[in-house]
Amino acid sequence: xxxRTRVVVTGIGAVTSIGIGREPFWRHLLDGQSGIGKVESFxxxxxxxxxxxxxxxxxxxxxxxxxxxxxxxxxxxxAIAAARLALADSALDVGSLDPIRVGVSVGTTSGEPEWIExxxxxxxxxxxxxxGDEFLNRYPCHVLAAHVASELxxxxxxxxxxxxxxxxxxxxxxxxxxxxxxxxDIMLAGGSDAFSRITYxxxxxxxxxxPERCQPFDKNRKGMIPGEGAAVLIIEPLERAARRGARIYAxxxxxxxxxxxxxxxxxxxxxxxxxxxxxxxxAGLTADDISYVSAHGTGTPANDRVEAMAVKxxxxxxxxxxxxxxxxxxxxxxxASAIEAAACAxxxxxxxxxxxxxxxxxxxxxDLDCVPGRSRRIPVEAAMNNAYAFGGxxxxxxxxxxx
Amino acid sequence: MPVAVxxxxxxxxxxxxxxxxxxxxxxxxxxxxxxxxxxxVLLADHAGRYQVAxxxxxxxxxxxxxxxxxxxxRTGQLAAAGAELALADxxxxxxxxxxxxxxxxxGTTFCSVRTIGEFDRRAMREGPGYASPLDFANTVIxxxxxxxxxWHRLRGxxxxxxxxxxxxxxxxxxxxxxxxxxxxxxxxAGGAEELCFESFLGFLRTNLLCGxxxxxxxxxxxxxxxxxILGEGAGFLVLEAEEAARARGAKVIGRIGGFGAAYDSRxxxxxxxxxxxxxxxxxxxxxxxxxxxxxxxxxxxxxxATLDAREAAAIRGALGSRVSNLPVTSIKGHLGETQGAGxxxxxxxxxxxxxxxxxxxxxxxxxxxxxxxxxFVTGSPRPVAATAALVTAVAREGNACALVVSAC
Numbered sequence: 001x002x003x004r005t006r007v008v009v010t011g012i013g014a015v016t017s018i019g020i021g022r023e024p025f026w027r028h029l030l031d032g033q034s035g036i037g038k039v040e041s042f043x044x045x046x047x048x049x050x051x052x053x054x055x056x057x058x059x060x061x062x063x064x065x066x067x068x069x070x071x072x073x074x075x076x077x078x079a080i081a082a083a084r085l086a087l088a089d090s091a092l093d094v095g096s097l098d099p100i101r102v103g104v105s106v107g108t109t110s111g112e113p114e115w116i117e118x119x120x121x122x123x124x125x126x127x128x129x130x131x132g133d134e135f136l137n138r139y140p141c142h143v144l145a146a147h148v149a150s151e152l153x154x155x156x157x158x159x160x161x162x163x164x165x166x167x168x169x170x171x172x173x174x175x176x177x178x179x180x181x182x183x184x185d186i187m188l189a190g191g192s193d194a195f196s197r198i199t200y201x202x203x204x205x206x207x208x209x210x211p212e213r214c215q216p217f218d219k220n221r222k223g224m225i226p227g228e229g230a231a232v233l234i235i236e237p238l239e240r241a242a243r244r245g246a247r248i249y250a251x252x253x254x255x256x257x258x259x260x261x262x263x264x265x266x267x268x269x270x271x272x273x274x275x276x277x278x279x280x281x282x283a284g285l286t287a288d289d290i291s292y293v294s295a296h297g298t299g300t301p302a303n304d305r306v307e308a309m310a311v312k313x314x315x316x317x318x319x320x321x322x323x324x325x326x327x328x329x330x331x332x333x334x335x336a337s338a339i340e341a342a343a344c345a346x347x348x349x350x351x352x353x354x355x356x357x358x359x360x361x362x363x364x365x366x367d368l369d370c371v372p373g374r375s376r377r378i379p380v381e382a383a384m385n386n387a388y389a390f391g392g393x394x395x396x397x398x399x400x401x402x403x
Numbered sequence: 404m405p406v407a408v409x410x411x412x413x414x415x416x417x418x419x420x421x422x423x424x425x426x427x428x429x430x431x432x433x434x435x436x437x438x439x440x441x442x443x444v445l446l447a448d449h450a451g452r453y454q455v456a457x458x459x460x461x462x463x464x465x466x467x468x469x470x471x472x473x474x475x476x477r478t479g480q481l482a483a484a485g486a487e488l489a490l491a492d493x494x495x496x497x498x499x500x501x502x503x504x505x506x507x508x509x510g511t512t513f514c515s516v517r518t519i520g521e522f523d524r525r526a527m528r529e530g531p532g533y534a535s536p537l538d539f540a541n542t543v544i545x546x547x548x549x550x551x552x553x554w555h556r557l558r559g560x561x562x563x564x565x566x567x568x569x570x571x572x573x574x575x576x577x578x579x580x581x582x583x584x585x586x587x588x589x590x591x592a593g594g595a596e597e598l599c600f601e602s603f604l605g606f607l608r609t610n611l612l613c614g615x616x617x618x619x620x621x622x623x624x625x626x627x628x629x630x631x632i633l634g635e636g637a638g639f640l641v642l643e644a645e646e647a648a649r650a651r652g653a654k655v656i657g658r659i660g661g662f663g664a665a666y667d668s669r670x671x672x673x674x675x676x677x678x679x680x681x682x683x684x685x686x687x688x689x690x691x692x693x694x695x696x697x698x699x700x701x702x703x704x705x706x707x708a709t710l711d712a713r714e715a716a717a718i719r720g721a722l723g724s725r726v727s728n729l730p731v732t733s734i735k736g737h738l739g740e741t742q743g744a745g746x747x748x749x750x751x752x753x754x755x756x757x758x759x760x761x762x763x764x765x766x767x768x769x770x771x772x773x774x775x776x777x778x779f780v781t782g783s784p785r786p787v788a789a790t791a792a793l794v795t796a797v798a799r800e801g802n803a804c805a806l807v808v809s810a811c
Binding site: 046047067100104108109110111113116117119120121123124128131132133135136137139140141142143145146149150153154155156157158159160161162163164167170174177178180181183197198199201202204205206257258259260261262263264265271274282389390391392393 | 474504506507512513514516519520522523524526527528530531532534535536539540541542543544545546548549550552553555556557558559560561562563564565566567570573577580581583584586601602604605606608609610611663664665666667668669670678680683687798800801802
């Protein structure tokens with residue numbers, strides 16, 4: 001293996017508010033289905049907003065079979081489900097794999113927030129004595145990758161990259177390098193975040209949550225909507241995939257990372273441009289080669305304006321089709337860019353791009369081709385997945401057709 | 404034509420720890436057998452009679468002058484201070500960082516579970532409208548990475564690695580890989596973790612802390628070991644592509660060699676024998692350089708009954724008969740279990756030991772567990788002539804890492 005080893009996506013598992021599993025996820029994404037509804041996982045009566053993108057149909061039992069689902073948080077359950085779905089989708093013969101050569105790389109924003117929330121509930125109720133070993137055993141975010149690997153029996157490189165809302169892309173980037181450096185034959189890479197009271201509280205306090213709908217790039221957009229979910233992609237060298245006759249969704253062609261280094265929560269734009277340019281260079285492509293951009297597109301006034309500006313800077317006069325699937329799923333935090341990566345790989349494979357729903361009146365400051373309302377069938381030679389995060393983090397990952 | 408893989412050199416090191424904020428000073432304290440253990444001021448009555456290894460007189464103003472510290476929580480401040488010292492040591496002034504991208508990789512277990520906990524408790528106690536927007540920005544686990552980037556103008560890749568107690572070592576291995584693959588020329592890499600009530604209570608309720616009787620202390624690899632003492636700190640190395648470092652005329656103090664990482668399931672972690680990810684990681688780390696040159700081992704031994712035994716078994720298993728004249732040490736009997744910072748502090752102090760040609764003894768180790776079959780440094784420091792050493796780390800959740808570091 002070396003720095004030029006071609007690496008491909010051969011399996012996709014997604015656990016989302018609009019579908020569990022690659023096929024329903026993709027079909028509903030193209031249909032423009034919304035996964036937003038009334039929050040049920042905690043009481044929002046003291047909040048001014050009440051909607052979220054919860055995965056209400058999810059039950060861990062079919063997926064978490066070796067470990068006990070009751071011994072872990074929802075973030076791990078979602079991640080394990082996505083990993084099992086991705087493995088099944090890849091048709092890998094798991095029994096024939098050398099466990100030490102299979103690694104796991106998971107991105108997240110909050111890890112397992114329910115366990116610090118429970119810690120706090122006990123503390124506030126004057127029940128500190130009832131805080132037991134579950135807090136340290138189940139809360140720290142590294143449990144996400146540990147639980148996936150323990151459940152599936154994989155012993156290779158194992159890490160959680162908690163780079164907030166760009167984390168899924170960071171995890172995929174790490175998987176690419178880990179395979180190229182020869183440290184693993186197969187990587188399970190993605191992101192997972194469970195619906196979190198802490199995250200909801202924070203965005204509500206910032207006044208960033210929209211009351212009903214998420215409307216990226218719309219002139220009247222009212223904010224983001226917190227969500228949850230997970231996606232895992234099976235990443236392996238092209239040569240290996242070809243040898244076993246695997247279905248190849250797309251080549252993981254390259255990535256770029258950067259940091260604004262100027263504000264924790266307000267995007268600046270220049271870092272996003274640097275990440276896009278560096279991803280293009282890494283993939284050996286130019287902006288003109290990109291057929292589709294999956295936007296970070298949170299639906300907040302600031303993000304979409306700055307992102308549109310950055311995309312215009314990177315792509316010049318050409319209006320590249322760009323959509324935000326957060327219009328359907330809300331913002332699934334650390335899982336978001338992993339789920340969006342799944343959508344990019346599927347777009348490259350299927351030559352269709354998902355729409356931005358709820359987009360009624362395009363903001364003149366975001367005068368891009370935002371694929372409003374309906375999915376589109378176009379040749380998708382290459383897709384760029386953009387993600388931006390708290391901490392000024394920027395990450396762009398590029399998928400292209402594997403020829 | 405194969406593309407030449409850049410060598411990774413170390414051009415600076417910085418740390419803040421309970422035994423000082425200069426590598427040579429902390430190394431001296433370790434060699435003198437000092438420990439950082441004592442009653443907690445930070446945790447006040449929460450720690451009871453338990454000892455901790457806290458940075459008692461941490462004075463951020465010593466590092467940052469009059470800049471506004473309010474946006475940084477304790478983890479952020481520790482990380483920013485460690486980064487400041489490392490950048491200064493490497494000769495990377497702000498003006499140079501404005502011109503050229505420097506990136507950052509931080510290993511951490513919690514980032515600040517203090518900030519996360521307080522943010523939520525305040526919202527639950529007083530209502531969500533009373534949550535603090537400023538604190539919300541610090542509830543993400545990459546908050547320290549983001550804050551340090553802002554503080555020091557680090558515009559390159561900005562990553563956080565969480566793999567439990569191996570996080571700091573994992574971050575250094577990850578950063579070295581980024582440089583080798585040509586994705587960065589200069590990276591600050593290390594780890595940070597604060598001591599706080601939340602993590603202390605977690606360790607206490609999981610029976611990971613040693614007791615507080617007269618003879619009870621952190622005793623890595625000792626027959627009487629009964630747990631760790633919780634600590635805190637931050638440490639960073641400045642890693643650079645060798646050519647770039649030479650081109651700017653940097654002082655090269657060391658070099659990163661091979662790195663390996665692997666994982667053992669929760670089930671496997673309960674037993675001393677059987678599958679051992681660290682043995683695999685060590686084998687991988689030594690593939691590039693060969694074991695012949697490695698003249699010492701810096702472990703993550705903290706006083707944990709099973710983990711210390713597993714770490715020893717891995718070293719013995721991977722190095723075979725070579726362990727008979729290979730001195731083995733640990734810093735956690737002096738500095739405590741500093742979680743995400745641990746692997747970074749281990750690497751910095753191993754490098755310092757190679758440079759000073761003196762390996763500190765394992766703090767608290769008086770009766771080495773004979774079954775381990777390793778040559779532990781006990782009592783007083785040991786002269787070490789080698790220029791390269793192995794740094795190992797294991798985490799109770801199953802992660803294991805090994806790294807070869809050498810002095811120039």
